[in-house]
Amino acid sequence: MIPVHDRQAGLGGLTQQQRRRLQQRALLSLKYLILTVLALLFLFPIAWSLINSLKLPSEALAVPPTYLPTQIVFDNYSELTNYGNYGVAGHVENSTIVALLTVVGSLVLSTLGGYGFARFNFPGKNALFIMVLSTLMIPFQSILIPLFVMLVRFELNDTLIGLALVYITFQLPFGIFLMRNSFLAVPKEIEEAALLDGCSSLSLLYRMMLRLVLPGIVTVAIYAFINSWNEFLAALIFMSDQDKFTLPVFLTLVRSGLWGTVDWGALQAGVIVAIFPCLVVFLLLQRYYINGLIGGAVNN
Amino acid sequence: MKALTGSLSWEQRRKLTGLLFVLPTVLFVAVFFIIPLAMTGFMSFHDWPLIGEQSWIGTTNYSELANDRQFRKSLDFTFRYTLFVTPPIFILGFILASLVRHNIRFIGMFRAIFFMPVVIGLGVSSLLWVWMLDQRVGIFNKILLDLHLLDKPQLFLAKPSTAMNVIILSVVWKTVGFTMILLLAGLQSIPDELYESADVDGAGYFRKLFYITLPLMRRTIALALILSVIGSVLAFDQFYIITRGGPRNSTISIVYWIFNNSFVYWKLGYGSAMSIVLLTILMALTSIQYYVLREKE
Numbered sequence: 207m208i209p210v211h212d213r214q215a216g217l218g219g220l221t222q223q224q225r226r227r228l229q230q231r232a233l234l235s236l237k238y239l240i241l242t243v244l245a246l247l248f249l250f251p252i253a254w255s256l257i258n259s260l261k262l263p264s265e266a267l268a269v270p271p272t273y274l275p276t277q278i279v280f281d282n283y284s285e286l287t288n289y290g291n292y293g294v295a296g297h298v299e300n301s302t303i304v305a306l307l308t309v310v311g312s313l314v315l316s317t318l319g320g321y322g323f324a325r326f327n328f329p330g331k332n333a334l335f336i337m338v339l340s341t342l343m344i345p346f347q348s349i350l351i352p353l354f355v356m357l358v359r360f361e362l363n364d365t366l367i368g369l370a371l372v373y374i375t376f377q378l379p380f381g382i383f384l385m386r387n388s389f390l391a392v393p394k395e396i397e398e399a400a401l402l403d404g405c406s407s408l409s410l411l412y413r414m415m416l417r418l419v420l421p422g423i424v425t426v427a428i429y430a431f432i433n434s435w436n437e438f439l440a441a442l443i444f445m446s447d448q449d450k451f452t453l454p455v456f457l458t459l460v461r462s463g464l465w466g467t468v469d470w471g472a473l474q475a476g477v478i479v480a481i482f483p484c485l486v487v488f489l490l491l492q493r494y495y496i497n498g499l500i501g502g503a504v505n506n
Numbered sequence: 507m508k509a510l511t512g513s514l515s516w517e518q519r520r521k522l523t524g525l526l527f528v529l530p531t532v533l534f535v536a537v538f539f540i541i542p543l544a545m546t547g548f549m550s551f552h553d554w555p556l557i558g559e560q561s562w563i564g565t566t567n568y569s570e571l572a573n574d575r576q577f578r579k580s581l582d583f584t585f586r587y588t589l590f591v592t593p594p595i596f597i598l599g600f601i602l603a604s605l606v607r608h609n610i611r612f613i614g615m616f617r618a619i620f621f622m623p624v625v626i627g628l629g630v631s632s633l634l635w636v637w638m639l640d641q642r643v644g645i646f647n648k649i650l651l652d653l654h655l656l657d658k659p660q661l662f663l664a665k666p667s668t669a670m671n672v673i674i675l676s677v678v679w680k681t682v683g684f685t686m687i688l689l690l691a692g693l694q695s696i697p698d699e700l701y702e703s704a705d706v707d708g709a710g711y712f713r714k715l716f717y718i719t720l721p722l723m724r725r726t727i728a729l730a731l732i733l734s735v736i737g738s739v740l741a742f743d744q745f746y747i748i749t750r751g752g753p754r755n756s757t758i759s760i761v762y763w764i765f766n767n768s769f770v771y772w773k774l775g776y777g778s779a780m781s782i783v784l785l786t787i788l789m790a791l792t793s794i795q796y797y798v799l800r801e802k803e
Contacts, residue, residue: 234610237605237610238612240605241605241606241616244602244605244616244620245615245616245619245620248619248620248622248623248679249619249622251623251631251634251635251638251679252622252623252626252634254638254645255634255637266643267643268643269642269643270642270643270647270648270651270659271643271644271645271648273648314530315530315531315534316531318527318528318530318531319527319528319530319531319532321527322523322524322525322526322527322528323528325524326520326521326523326524326525326527327520327521327524328520328521328522328524328525329521331524331528334528334532337532337535337536337540338531338532338535341535341539341540343788343789343792344539344543344785344788344789345736345740345784345785345788347740347742347761347764347781347784348543348546348781348782348784348785348788349539349542349543349545349546349781350768350781351546351549351764351768351774351777351778351781352541352542352543352545352546352549352778353538353542354768354769354774355545355549355774356541356542356545371534371538372538374534375534375535375537375538375539378531378534378535379535382531407520407523407527432625435627436625436626436627436628436629436630437627438627438628438629438742438743439742439743439761439765442746443765443769454627454629454630454633455629457629457630457633458629458633458747461633461636461637461747470637470640470643473633473637474634474637476633477630477633477634480626480627480630481626481630484625484626484627485622485625485626487625488618488621488622488625489618492618492621495625496621496687499684499687499688500687500688500691
């Protein structure tokens, strides 16, 4: 009889099974190696920005740049508070107000609208639903000119409310779509019992349904926040008063050296301030964000 | 509300309530989307300065558009940019999706890291990249010089070809996570048994890729491609911030040229005519998207 391992030639007399296991382990290590290298490359820009925001302002301007800071200080951040009429804090406040208005507005409208489209029958329902969703096909970039003219007419340009109204509208198709699906997923029997007990539609929505569609609500809120916090073009067009600039538009002024030479350290401090809330929201609630992305993109 | 609806039947009350629930949304969409959309068309037939009288000028804006050399340059540039940026996003997205497909240890962390740039604003990421690309304080020149791959600092943004390449690099970093997640969802919907039986038949990696993975992911791939194409056709932030349209107006995208005409030169009617052209291009692209995604197996 021939011993098993003799029949399996190659690799120092290992059995085929052992060989395959070894091969798999090597492949897995290689995969982790590639993943780690790629992850470092992806993290690099953010990490590099963070490192530089913590350098001394003079060191952040060094030519050629230094790799690591000689000391870690927050001077770039405090310098940023002196730009413009009320510094970075004022623009963080502008962005926060616009983002909160957008979040609250799109939540209220998408919840009411999603519930209405999911649970009620009324004439013209399908036409209205298609009208709302069809705006997904139209890029907002192509209607910015009349929007600007309208906002000027209603004296809403240069106001945070005006910008938020536009952002809420941009969020609605996605919000309505998502909330309608969330309500459709709730079993009808739950409501019917409450309605028979004489509960009004609005209090039913408020008391029972909201808890059942919470994942949808969280998703709509995250998207409203991140999109309005990051939006650049509309904010650039609708705001001409520098004091009303949102954070990204304000940072382009820092970059263009409006207040003296370009202060790269302060700019990177600003970049970190702008990135931070988005990363926190994403890392804490990424399940909702990703599900929204897949659900929204694939089903549209 | 009780007083108002008291005389109505329960059925009718339900109808009215439903209508009231969707009314705010419908109003918002009508006022801030449908009306502006119609107005874009209306304005495109006008000479429409910011201050002063608007006047009807028929199709003059459109005929002017045909002779606008920069507009044609912008169309050409935008399509070339789209053509060049889409393959790297898709290919890297596919590689990343394949790498993070199986639930091995720490995979959630890797997925999150690759996706992280997606939640950063494109404007802000462009501010980050323009600094990294700077000739004097930028890290790219520093690293390339230290590795002796360059002998003197490069002005990456001074030549049209290198400007295009570095912008593509920045956009791939910023958006590839999105494509990765879409493709990952597609990959994970393929049943493992298919691969197992292919393994039994002794099929290699590429055989499985071309006979199982790619055919079954047709819809997801089409979706990822079309979304990436639409995003590229609408590109603005990266050119406005990183290259400022330069060198020599070579990186002015369509949206950028609309922006300049409308909000720098204040030719709002002319900008509207260009917006209608942009809209037409985008509608064509989304129609393709809906057409491809509609056919179900």
